[in-house]
Amino acid sequence: MTRTIWLVLIAGCLTAWATPKGTVPRAVATRYPAHAEQDGVGVGAKLLSRDEARKAFVSDVNDCCLVVEIALYPRKDKAMDVSLNDFILRQIGSETAAKPSSAKLIAATLQKSSRGKRDISVYPSTEIGYGSGPAYDPNTGTQRAGGVYTRTGVGVGIGSPGAGATDKDRSTMETELSEKGLPEGGAAAPVAGYVYFPIHSTKKKVSYELSCVLNGNKVVLALPQP
Amino acid sequence: MKAAAIGLGLVLTLTGYGWTQATSSDTSQTATASAQADSSTDPQAHTVQEANADTNSKKDSSQPEHRYRLRLGGLAVGAGYSYFSGPVFPYGYGYWPYGFYPYGGVFSSVFWEPFGAGFPFYPAGYFQRGEEKGEVRLTTDPKDASVYLNGGYAGTADHLKSMWLESGAYDLAVSAADRRTYEQRIYVLSGKSLKITAKLEASLPGDKQEKP
Numbered sequence: 001m002t003r004t005i006w007l008v009l010i011a012g013c014l015t016a017w018a019t020p021k022g023t024v025p026r027a028v029a030t031r032y033p034a035h036a037e038q039d040g041v042g043v044g045a046k047l048l049s050r051d052e053a054r055k056a057f058v059s060d061v062n063d064c065c066l067v068v069e070i071a072l073y074p075r076k077d078k079a080m081d082v083s084l085n086d087f088i089l090r091q092i093g094s095e096t097a098a099k100p101s102s103a104k105l106i107a108a109t110l111q112k113s114s115r116g117k118r119d120i121s122v123y124p125s126t127e128i129g130y131g132s133g134p135a136y137d138p139n140t141g142t143q144r145a146g147g148v149y150t151r152t153g154v155g156v157g158i159g160s161p162g163a164g165a166t167d168k169d170r171s172t173m174e175t176e177l178s179e180k181g182l183p184e185g186g187a188a189a190p191v192a193g194y195v196y197f198p199i200h201s202t203k204k205k206v207s208y209e210l211s212c213v214l215n216g217n218k219v220v221l222a223l224p225q226p
Numbered sequence: 227m228k229a230a231a232i233g234l235g236l237v238l239t240l241t242g243y244g245w246t247q248a249t250s251s252d253t254s255q256t257a258t259a260s261a262q263a264d265s266s267t268d269p270q271a272h273t274v275q276e277a278n279a280d281t282n283s284k285k286d287s288s289q290p291e292h293r294y295r296l297r298l299g300g301l302a303v304g305a306g307y308s309y310f311s312g313p314v315f316p317y318g319y320g321y322w323p324y325g326f327y328p329y330g331g332v333f334s335s336v337f338w339e340p341f342g343a344g345f346p347f348y349p350a351g352y353f354q355r356g357e358e359k360g361e362v363r364l365t366t367d368p369k370d371a372s373v374y375l376n377g378g379y380a381g382t383a384d385h386l387k388s389m390w391l392e393s394g395a396y397d398l399a400v401s402a403a404d405r406r407t408y409e410q411r412i413y414v415l416s417g418k419s420l421k422i423t424a425k426l427e428a429s430l431p432g433d434k435q436e437k438p
Contacts (some may be wrong), residue, residue, distance in 0.1 A: 057417070058413040058414070058415055058418060058420060059413070083298055089426045121298070123302065124298075124301055124302070125301070125302030125303070125304070126302070126303055126304070127303075127304035127305065127306055128304070128305055128306070129304075129305060129307055130305030130306075130307050131307070132307075140255075141255075149306075163360075163415055163416060163417030163418045164415040164416065164417065164418065165416070165417075166358055166393060166416055168358065168392070168393040168416070169395065169415045169416055170391075171394075172393045172394050172395060172413055172414065172415055172416070173393045175394075175413065176395065176413040179395070179411070189385075
């Protein structure tokens with residue numbers, strides 16, 4: 001019995017360990033459009049455009065947030081602690097700023113957004129025909145022998161909620177966002193992943209800067225327009 | 227009393243046309259993502275002082291509750307012929323071959339109409355999509371490559387051009403003889419379409435061919 005429990009635990013750990021987390025970090029931090037180094041610890045960041053986010057995710061992350069790919073490069077002799085609370089995305093020239101949201105929260109937001117989407121389908125139809133035999137003509141109130149008739153109509157249907165609206169979808173979105181997100185915890189080797197900031201703006205020419213804390217020191221990265 | 231009716235119908239269904247008011251649903255994980263128009267209007271941002279987790283709930287409440295997309299579901303064009311013999315009765319069900327009468331027995335019996343009595347409303351392609359499933363469109367090179375989902379054999383790619391899977395995360399692997407195995411983690415959402423293009427490169431002599 002004890003052996004079975006251990007086997008199940010080991011299998012579970014192996015499964016969790018095998019699941020990829022984050023993205024593959026680039027060779028060095030300088031390969032990212034925005035990068036900095038503080039006491040041997042490097043950080044690189046890239047703000048994803050809406051198109052890039054659409055390609056990188058099945059979930060409609062553009063509906064609720066901005067996505068920043070962040071890579072951290074710890075010193076070779078010292079592991080570092082990675083926490084999402086160390087990051088703040090700020091809109092330059094305004095007081096707008098936000099801390100990252102968890103994958104669970106983003107997934108729930110996206111599910112709610114999807115539930116509000118519905119398709120309205122319009123089905124126009126028309127018919128032209130010929131009728132023979134005696135029949136009542138509603139226009140004249142008399143009897144007619146036959147003739148051509150026409151008919152038109154329009155059907156309107158309201159579809160079911162949009163894609164990704166079920167609870168299973170929410171779980172899948174959470175899985176995707178979590179697996180592609182920046183892994184938190186101790187890091188002795190370079191790590192990278194996506195971080196989701198709940199800022200949504202339709203303006204195109206808006207600049208952002210990323211504040212992060214490296215070794216207790218604040219570092220600000222100006223993110224170039226994607 | 228006798229009544230006879232013969233109708234001929236021609237249905238021309240045009241799907242996929244329309245204009246979008248809100249976000250469309252199709253998404254691709256690859257570069258073939260479908261068009262997506264964004265309609266969210268409220269900036270969901272927070273001041274530095276408010277930047278914490280609970281602000282997200284405020285953001286949710288500012289989201290519009292419903293967004294609708296208007297689309298042309300189809301266009302039906304028909305031609306009919308009816309014949310009537312018997313006494314004239316102006317209010318009969320089947321005795322009115324003239325004028326507008328959208329629920330006529332002749333019409334609805336032979337001519338498909340989306341709003342006809344007895345016909346449930348199904349958008350175009352409804353039966354092909356599958357309830358609460360998402361589509362995975364797979365293109366591989368070579369075309370007869372073997373496809374594995376979560377380690378299990380699913381079939382050959384040429385027979386699995388379009389797979390409808392339940393919402394979830396899957397480990398997709400495509401393998402063929404003398405080719406490197408293509409592996410991809412995919413996420414399927416209901417009602418969404420995911421296009422995967424797997425071009426298997428030739429394996430090098432030192433490569434060990436493994437099945438997933």
